[in-house]
Amino acid sequence: MTRPPSAARGSWSVAPEPFDSPAAATLWRAYYTEVSDRWYELHEGRTTDPDELEREIAARTGAEFAPPAGVLLLARHDGEPGGTAGVRMLDAGTGELSRVFVRADLRGKGAAPLLLAAAEAAARGLGARQLVLDTRSDLVEARALYARHGYEETAPHNDEVYAEHWFRKDLAG
Numbered sequence: 001m002t003r004p005p006s007a008a009r010g011s012w013s014v015a016p017e018p019f020d021s022p023a024a025a026t027l028w029r030a031y032y033t034e035v036s037d038r039w040y041e042l043h044e045g046r047t048t049d050p051d052e053l054e055r056e057i058a059a060r061t062g063a064e065f066a067p068p069a070g071v072l073l074l075a076r077h078d079g080e081p082g083g084t085a086g087v088r089m090l091d092a093g094t095g096e097l098s099r100v101f102v103r104a105d106l107r108g109k110g111a112a113p114l115l116l117a118a119a120e121a122a123a124r125g126l127g128a129r130q131l132v133l134d135t136r137s138d139l140v141e142a143r144a145l146y147a148r149h150g151y152e153e154t155a156p157h158n159d160e161v162y163a164e165h166w167f168r169k170d171l172a173g
Helices: 005-009 022-044 050-059 111-125 140-148
Strands: 012-016 070-077 080-091 094-102 130-135 152-154 165-170
Touching: 012 111, 022 050, 022 070, 022 080, 022 094, 070 111, 080 111, 094 111, 111 130, 130 140, 140 165
Parallel strands: 094 130
Antiparallel strands: 012 070, 070 080, 080 094, 130 165, 152 165
């Protein structure tokens, strides 16, 4: 028996989550490991040094996503933690989107658009009139996702060492 597409995707929910919860910490580790390993494999032909990985994960707690100036959203697939998106306010009208991540085994099941929509709604709730983000050239899937959802590539808005592409989306309406 073939299930309809919606049933095949499972059930997703997205809700705010404390940045330091066990589920958020597990997804942060998965996200950081993936993007760090991807960079090192591309540029140096190796995975991330384990000591460096532990230092960087510990150094970036996610506290910037704590209310009242931020929010971390956690997507659950059939109740299991499956992805995240964070928003933090840079100024009264500008939010920054980051930590957009879906576990590899759950990709292609509809989480990314749900996370983006929830992040945009959360940013509006924080007073943002626009969202900005940065990403790298090798994260082609992320760049395509943002373009599909109305984000336009712009001039740099920060000087992050690994940033190579900057995007912006107006949240009016």
